[in-house]
Amino acid sequence: MIRLRVISLAVLVLLAVGQGNTSCANFVLELDSDQFGTSNVFSDVDDFRFLVGVDEPLTTGVYDNPALNFVVLRVSGDLSPGVPSGFPSFGLSRSIGGAEFYDQGSSFRFEIAANADLSDGVTLDELVGTSSFFEINAREVNTGRYHPPLLQLNSDGTGRIQNSNNMGGVNPATGRVVDADFGDEYITDLSFSPANTLLIPAGADSLGDFNGDGNWDCVDVDMLVQALNSPNPDPMFDISLNGTVTPFDLFGANVGWLAAAGRNNPDLTGGNPFLPGDGNLDGVVDASDFNIWNENKFTSAPAWCSGDHNADGQVDASDFNLWNENKFTSSADTASVVPEPSGMGLLLIAGLGCFLKTRRKIVG
Secondary structure: OOEOEEEEOOOOOOOOOOOOOOOOOOEEEEEEHHHOEEEEEEOEEEEEEEEEEEOOOOOOEEEEOOOEEEEEEEEEEEOOOOOOOOOOEEEEEEEEEHHHHHHOOOEEEEEEOOOOOHHHOEEHHHEOOOOEEEEEEOOOEOOOOOOOEEEEEEOOOEEEEEEOOEEEEEOOOOOOEEEEOOOOOOEEEEEOOHHHOEEEOOOEOOOOOOOOOOOOOHHHHHHHHHHHOOOOOOHHHOOOOOOOOOOHHHHOOOOOHHHHHHHOOHHHHOOOOOOOOOOOOOOEEOHHHHHHHHHHOOEOOOOHHHOOOOOOOOEOHHHHHHHHHHOOEEHHHOOOOOOOOOOOOOOOOOOOOOOOOOOOOOOO
């Protein structure tokens, strides 16, 4: 089945069984090119993926530039000769907060029908619209980037991904002012079955469940830490979509493993991220976690659940310091942003946290 996945960030709370009422506090939309049939019209889009954190309740009705926690996107492909950028290929990856997404000129819209049954998920034929019933326009103004995408899905099972009309700003690679209209760089037509394409499953976040067993536990996080210490990590561990496997895939706000695992273990964490130092992933940094570190100290053990809490492949004093910084605290009592391990050199993406909430109408 072609699937367009939107994942709940909180425990599913139904107000009435079988009713199309509000079901959760907020949700994440995830979609990628593997879910669609593709036909290249101009240039060749070979891969795309979107991850959008919506900071509004999942319910029926219109989502017109809703409040967003974050937007992560990736699109890549080969370009035809003569495109405005002059490049033979492209690969764009962005991880930004909701405020920045709208401030740069982007927009996002879809509408869930009043009779949609949210208790068992929502398929694309339960959206409202006679033509384009889902649109995310990652347009950028004055940034100097040629390739931010416009994705449109239609009620007849067709759709399109193409470059948006990105205007202004000097591209650093060419030194030219960007003036790219819709489709000047790439156009790919999409196909899908609305009735068989799940938009909102009655399930949980798929990010970070690397072995696919429905649990976010030591097996998964240890796989990620091992990948971070591998010279050629599997791209499956790039859950932040930045094109490479980095510590941000473990510690990143909202899209890092600790955040994804926390929201999928709400009984332990209250939906907040697991904390550095929580070696047994029980939601509390305490003596049992110290014992794990103590049993493995001064060994080469690229495994979170063996005490390697900064994911550098060693269980040493730096990992003890992380435990010490968070000792006797719990995920349930903390904010939703994971504390950054000192000295890690992680890329902090401004505005990615849930505290950046915005709702603005885009004119034009």
